[in-house]
Amino acid sequence: MCFLVDTGGTDGLLAQKTLEITNEVLSSYKNQGGYDMLGRTKDQIRTTEQVNGAMATCQALKLDALVIIGGVTSNTDAAQLAETFAEAKCATKVVGVPVTLNGDLKNQFVETTVGFDTICKVNSQLISNMCTDALSAEKYYYFIRMMGRKASHVALECALQSHPNMVILGEEVAASKLTIFDITKQICDAVQARAEKDKNHGVILIPEGLVESIPELYALLQEINGLHGKGVSVENISSQLSPWASALFEFLPQFIRQQLLLRPESDDSAQLSQIETEKLLAQLVETEMNKRLKEGTYKGKKFNAICHFFGYQARGAMPSKFDCDYAYVLGHVCYHILAAGLNGYMATVTNLKSPLNKWRCGAAPISSMMTVKRWSRGPATTQIGKPAVHMASVDLRGKAYEMLRQNSSSCLLEDIYRNPGPLQFEGPGADAKPISLCVEDQDYMGRIKKLQEYLEKVKSIVKPGCSQDVLKAALSAMSSVTETLAIMTSSSTGQPPL
Amino acid sequence: MCFLVDTGGTDGLLAQKTLEITNEVLSSYKNQGGYDMLGRTKDQIRTTEQVNGAMATCQALKLDALVIIGGVTSNTDAAQLAETFAEAKCATKVVGVPVTLNGDLKNQFVETTVGFDTICKVNSQLISNMCTDALSAEKYYYFIRMMGRKASHVALECALQSHPNMVILGEEVAASKLTIFDITKQICDAVQARAEKDKNHGVILIPEGLVESIPELYALLQEINGLHGKGVSVENISSQLSPWASALFEFLPQFIRQQLLLRPESDDSAQLSQIETEKLLAQLVETEMNKRLKEGTYKGKKFNAICHFFGYQARGAMPSKFDCDYAYVLGHVCYHILAAGLNGYMATVTNLKSPLNKWRCGAAPISSMMTVKRWSRGPATTQIGKPAVHMASVDLRGKAYEMLRQNSSSCLLEDIYRNPGPLQFEGPGADAKPISLCVEDQDYMGRIKKLQEYLEKVKSIVKPGCSQDVLKAALSAMSSVTETLAIMTSSSTGQPPL
Known part of the structure; x- marks a missing residue:
């Protein structure tokens, strides 16, 4: 088999750059990390012009299919292309594949x-190394910012793997509407509580999306984004902020001001990887601890922080066995989706926490994962009223989060650091899967099947010839079930629960 | 067996903090990284007061032995303690063990x-991930500073493992007396040459010791260090610099000025881990590339750099199989050194590049590794005239460096990145050793033995009863050999060659 594939990401697609993927070409990339075989760009296929450009390429090259690999934005693009291609009777079928380090493309099918x-395995190892190092030196607080975009999935999984002293999830901050000062105080209180136990070291994880979860910083970023949109130059933005935003902006240290002013990404979100929230927090905590020390309310040693950003160094890593298996199966599913002539579908594999021979392959219309968010505004949201695959936040009612919370106070005070070790390809640990994947009740399709089995069973028991009593009991029970579900469904947004 | 060991590093030794190492205590630390079982501090045992304090502890606790684990400074301390203990008839024997991530304790025995x-395996993986990432994004230059103190052993080994586009060894810079502007120009020319091949990405390794190898920065650091020594406060140092140093200081960006002014470490060297040389270089290169772009001498894309510091995240890592084996054998050697009643010795294992069953255990007097450097001055040198175990620089005539140079132009232009992958405990690659260890002619003691075998052989051939011709030939040959060696030895410094 051989494929013609567009290279250089979206830009490459529009410019009709191609590479024939032969077995020989593929052999040196198999089971490797990175996007270097085909390249990547960050631009969306959003405007009519871009969509038509993509279609022109597909028609010119007579492509049977366009396989789009990526996260929420890429798969939103895939759905839009599929629809446009179908309307225009373009023969190219579009398939999406869920691939992103952020873990934020997550729903009943994915x-x-x-x-x-x-990414979580490589980062967890590094975080654990930092924990050991903190415990060896006994004098530093390591503030580690984690790549992962707006949602905190990576930080959550890494915290479950490594047991650092603290992790501040964006979703928690947003839910509790904590200000930057609340967070600073939380960290300071933790430092103080640890000092009382004679511990002057620690490791604190901060997801890069945190900055957009802190209400006042989010509002400030929105204003800045709005001014960018109006074409105001970077130098003039600060003078055009509202009085409230301006006061916050002036309060912030110089380095972070510059970073907040950076042009937004192609999807309109802030340049999260460039905003050093960890340094901001470390600086605010240091100031506060020095103040407490001076006032005599804190009697421990001088607070010392060292800041880190973990992301780039994990992104091109050799993939784990799980990721390799998952990717191979998804690739195979793509082939079957295309063989069946489907368009606008995403390749899916569910029941992933079970052994590989129990995985369930499937295909789901991307449109079934799309919703219209009428209430969203500000950075990183799509145009109002336009359907999109939206990023899934960490579920604060989910089991993974519950697990994190159960351990949080012993993690904070007792240094129960855990080192999962470097990613292994053989031997014990080589088959480990993400903890957050394994604790959740997943296998949505499996459970739907289970329900269908129940219904079949009732049908087979209650059929002509059964006793009046059985029929009566069944009718009564099913009437009650149906009523309950009808009420639940009408009061919900109509979206299936995650 | 059970041991009483001092905890909390040097400070713990002086404060008589102890921990009984039982099998149970040890079991949770076996084959793990970090110094968290006993703790560590950075202070030397240097003053008479500290030495006497250490002796008082050893006598009070009736210690049979003090095992000192560390690099060049710790082993210098070990030698000094051994001598003082012996003179004072203190019964405690002192043994040194060569343990340091920097790899700069290296000589004929070590x-x-x-x-x-x-450290090199963990860092090489991360560097390789960055290379893959650079190649995927095709728009960034990653400047990566490597922990490793003054010598560039870590950077050299990582470069041999990962094949980044460039590595700037401190030893090369010092040997060629390159200024910061020469280095900037070298990088800019490389960026330009790559741009002509349509490559707008790259990975550049910078050892943290580089800053002390650049002549003018070294001179500036010396002046600052001198003023620190005179008790000049940080705020006043810049005004008391010589005109020349002051001019350089004022030219440097604000962030690096602050870092250069930090108080030196306990061994008088600059706080290398805190001086962001990679940011300084990235900034200078960006300025120069923008200038070339404006002047039209450079026609490529805008230069973008992202800076990283790799060190902390590798320091507490789970050790490689090689390091575990090496440490176990050294520990066993310590036991034998002490059983033999030796004092002031270092445990050694040579012929390490051969399979484990060919390793040679030994013990060498630490004093045999010590030299007096009368000509050294400035940061990170010991008191003039005092013997010390000195840091070994990268040997620019050695085979490892030769290997690096052979590949350097293809590394620079052709992106022949290599990913050694994550550290493995089982399967292929688990037994890999450092490349720089394997390419050098080592096994010094083995080669001495070989020589003795030759001498024995000559002796056994040329004995009463041999022919006149044989005697004549042997006399002539040996007279010439003896003369040659006598001349070589008299013209050398008397130090054995490394």
Whole structure:
């Protein structure tokens, strides 16, 4: 088999750059990390012009199919292309594949994305090394910011793997509407409580999306984004902020001001990887601890922080066995989706926490994962009223989060650091899967099947010839079930629960 | 067996903090990284007061032995303690063990140190991930500073493992007396040459010791260090610099000025881990590339750099199999050194590049590794005239460096990135050793033995009863050999060659 594939990401697609993927070409990339075989760009296929450009390429090259690999934005693009191609009677079918390190493409069909396990394994090892190092030196607080975009899935999984002293999830901050000062105080109180136990070291994880979860910083970013949109130059933005935003902006240290002013990404979100929230927090905590020390309310040693950003160093890593398996199966599913002539579908594999021979392959219309968010505004949201695959936040009612919370106070005070070790390809640990994947009740399709089995069973028991009593009991029970479900469904948004 | 060991590093020794190492205590630390079982501090045992304090502890606790684990400074301390203890008829024997991530304790008896392999394996993986990422995004230059103190052993080994586009060894810079502007120009020319091949990405390794190898920065650091020594406060240092140093200081960006002014470490060297040389270089290169772009001498894309510091995240890592084996054998050697009643010796294992069953255990007097450097001055040198175990620089005539140079132009232009993958405990690659260890002619003691075998052979051939011709030939040959060696030895410094 051989394929013609567009290279250089979206830009490459529009410019009709191609590479024939032969077995020989593929052999040196198989089971490797990175996007270097085909390249990647960050631009969306959003405007009519871009969509038509993509269609022109597909028609010019007579492509049977366009396989789009990526996260929420890429798969939103895939759905839009599929629809446009179908309307225009373009023969090219579009298939999406869930691949993103952030783990934020997650719904009833997609349990996790390719790359998430690898990124979490590589980062968890590094975080654990930092924990050991903190415990060896006994004098530093390591503030570690984690790549992962707006949602905190990576930080959550890494915290479950490594047991650092603290992790501040964006979703928690947003739910509790904590200000930057609340967070600073939380960290300071933790430092103080640890000092009382004679511990002057610690490791604190901060997801890069945190900055957008802190209400006042989010509002400030929105204003800045709005001014960018109006074409105001970077130098003039600060003078055009509202009085409230301006006061916050002036309060912030110089380095972070510059970073907040950076032009937004192609999807309109802030340049999260460039905003050093960890340094901001470390600086605010240091100031506060020095103040407490001076006032005599804190009697421990001088607070010392060292800041880190973990992301780039994990992104091109050799994939874990789980990710390799998952990617191979998804690739195979793509082939079957295309062989069946489907368009606008995403390749899916569910029941991933079970052994490989129990995985369930499937295909789901991307449109079934799309919703219209009428209430969203600000950075990183799509145009109002336009359907999109939306990023899934960490579920604060989910089992993974519950697990994190159960351990949080012993993690904070007792240094129960855990080192999962470097990613292994053989021996014990080589088959480990993400903890957050394994604790959740997943296998949505499996459970739907289970329900269908129940219904079949009732049908087979209650059929002509059964006793009046059985029929009566069945009718009564099913009437009650039906009523309950009808009420639940009408009060919900109509979206299936995650 | 059970041991009483001092905890909390040097401070713990002086404060008589102890921990009984039982099998149970040890079991949770076996084959793990970090110094968290006993703790560590950075202070030397240097003053008479500290030495006497250490002796008082050993006598009070009736210690049979003090095992000192560390690099060049710790082993210098060990030698000094051994001598003082012997003079004072203190019964405690002192043994040194070569353990440091920097790999700069290296001589005819010590082929490598425990920790070096692990640090290089963990860092090489991360560098390789960055290379893959650079190649995927095709728009960034990653400037990566490597922990490793003044010598560039870690950077050299990682470069041999990962094949980044460039590595700037401190030893090369010092040997060629390159200024910061020369280095900037070298990088800019490389960026330009790559741009002509349509490559707008790259990975550049910078050892943290580079800053002390650049002549003018070294001179500036010396002046600052001198003023620190005179008790000049940080705020006043800049005004008391010589005109020349002051001019350089004022030219440097604000962030690096602050870092250069930090108080030196306990061994008088600059706080290398805190000086962001990679940011300084990235900034200078960006300025120069923008200038070339404006002048039209450079026609490529805008230069973008992202900076990283790799060190902390590798320091507490789970050790490689090689490091575990090496440490176990050294520990066993310590036991034999002490059983033999030796004092002031270092445990050694040579012939490390051969399979484990060919390793040669030994013990060498630490004093035989010590020299007096009368000509040294400035940061990170010991008191003039005092013997010390000195840091070994990268040997620019050695085979490892030669290997690096052979590949350097293809590494620079052709992106022949290599990913050694994550550290493995089983399967292929688990037994890999450092490349720089394997390419050098080592096994010094083995080669001495070989020589003795030759001498024995000559002796057994040329004995009463041999022919006149044989005697004549042997006399002539040996007279010439003896003369040659006598001349070589008299013209050398008397130090054995490394």
